[in-house]
Amino acid sequence: MTLPETPAPEASFEAPWQAQAFAIVIALHRRGLFTWAEWTEALGAELAAADARADGADYHVRWVTALERVLAARGVTAPDEITELAEAWARAARATPHGMPIALANDPGTP
Amino acid sequence: MAHDHHDNELDPMEVRLRALETVLTRKGLIDPQAIDAIIDTYEHRVGPRNGARVVARAWTEPDFADWLARDATAAIAAMGYTGRQGEHMRAVFNTPEAHNLVVCTLCSCYPWPVLGLPPGWYKAPAYRSRAVMAPREVLAEFGLTLPEETELRVWDSTAELRYLVVPMRPEGTAGWSAQALADLVSRDAMIGTARARVPA
Known part of the structure; x- marks a missing residue:
C-alpha cells in the first residue's frame, strides 16, 4: 500500500530565468566570490527598497538586481x-x- | 487564430539572465552545466519531505529528539540532509505552552536542505514585517488560532542560523511508523504557520 503523497508545494520558480538567477548566486558563492552574509545583506538592501512590492511579486527581479550590484562591486562586470x-x-x-x-x-x- | 510568429521574442528578464550567464561563463566564473545541476537539485532533490522525516524521527525516537534539540546541525546531517543554508540549524519544539514561528525579516533565509526553497509568501514583505509585529494576526490568516495563553516565539533567520519548527505530534497517532507520521508534517508546520495534520 502506498501512502498518499502530501500535496506538492507551490513552485519555487515561475520561470526558468528565476531558477537560473538562483543557481548563479549559489555557484558564485561556492567559488568564493562572496560570503553568504554578504549576499543576504545585498539582497536584503534590494528587498527593503521603498518601492518594493508588499506581495513580493518582484522578489526574483530584485534578486537579479542584487546580483548585478554585487558583481559590479566586485569589479566582475x-x-x-x-x-x-x-x-x-x-x-x-x-x-x-x-x-x-x-x-x-x-x-x-x-x- | 493565433498569430504566426516567425521570430522569437524573449522576455526582458530572460535575455538579462542569458546575458549574465554569458558574461560569467566567459570570465570562467560559472559553468553552465553546474548551473543546471544546481537547478535540478533544488527543484527535484530537496524539499519539505526531508524535514518531515526529521520531525517524524524526533517524534518516534526520544534520543534523536534530544540530539536534535542539542545539536540540530549534526542530527540533521546524520540523516543525510546537508548543504547550502543548512550549515547551522536550530530546531525549535512546539509545546502545549509555546508555539514557534520562523521568519527572515532581512530577505529570505530558509533551511533549504530540509525544506527546499521557500514559498512566495515567505519572501513577501507583508509576511516578513508582520510576522514580527503582528504574529497572531498572521497565524490567524493562515487559519491557525492559538489560545491566548500560548506563548508565541518568533525566530528571525539569518545567513548564519536557520530554524526548523518541530510541531507537536497529533493525538491519535500512537504506534504509527515514522514513515506514516511524516505524511502529517507539512512545510507550513515546519515554518510554524500550521500544525501537523490530524489524522482523519
Missing part, C-alpha cells in the same frame, strides 16, 4: 556590459527562426 549583451541576445532571438535554438552567434548586430 558592470550593468552596462550586461545590458549590451542582453540586447545582443534579444536581437539574436528575433533573428532566429522559430523552432531553432537561439544562439548568441545569430545576433545580426546593430544596424
Whole structure:
C-alpha cells in the first residue's frame, strides 16, 4: 500500500530565468566570490527598497538586481556590459527562426 | 487564430539572465552545466519531505529528539540532509505552552536542505514585517488560532542560523511508523504557520 503523497508545494520558480538567477548566486558563492552574509545583506538592501512590492511579486527581479550590484562591486562586470549583451541576445532571438535554438552567434548586430 | 510568429521574442528578464550567464561563463566564473545541476537539485532533490522525516524521527525516537534539540546541525546531517543554508540549524519544539514561528525579516533565509526553497509568501514583505509585529494576526490568516495563553516565539533567520519548527505530534497517532507520521508534517508546520495534520 502506498501512502498518499502530501500535496506538492507551490513552485519555487515561475520561470526558468528565476531558477537560473538562483543557481548563479549559489555557484558564485561556492567559488568564493562572496560570503553568504554578504549576499543576504545585498539582497536584503534590494528587498527593503521603498518601492518594493508588499506581495513580493518582484522578489526574483530584485534578486537579479542584487546580483548585478554585487558583481559590479566586485569589479566582475558592470550593468552596462550586461545590458549590451542582453540586447545582443534579444536581437539574436528575433533573428532566429522559430523552432531553432537561439544562439548568441545569430545576433545580426546593430544596424 | 493565433498569430504566426516567425521570430522569437524573449522576455526582458530572460535575455538579462542569458546575458549574465554569458558574461560569467566567459570570465570562467560559472559553468553552465553546474548551473543546471544546481537547478535540478533544488527543484527535484530537496524539499519539505526531508524535514518531515526529521520531525517524524524526533517524534518516534526520544534520543534523536534530544540530539536534535542539542545539536540540530549534526542530527540533521546524520540523516543525510546537508548543504547550502543548512550549515547551522536550530530546531525549535512546539509545546502545549509555546508555539514557534520562523521568519527572515532581512530577505529570505530558509533551511533549504530540509525544506527546499521557500514559498512566495515567505519572501513577501507583508509576511516578513508582520510576522514580527503582528504574529497572531498572521497565524490567524493562515487559519491557525492559538489560545491566548500560548506563548508565541518568533525566530528571525539569518545567513548564519536557520530554524526548523518541530510541531507537536497529533493525538491519535500512537504506534504509527515514522514513515506514516511524516505524511502529517507539512512545510507550513515546519515554518510554524500550521500544525501537523490530524489524522482523519
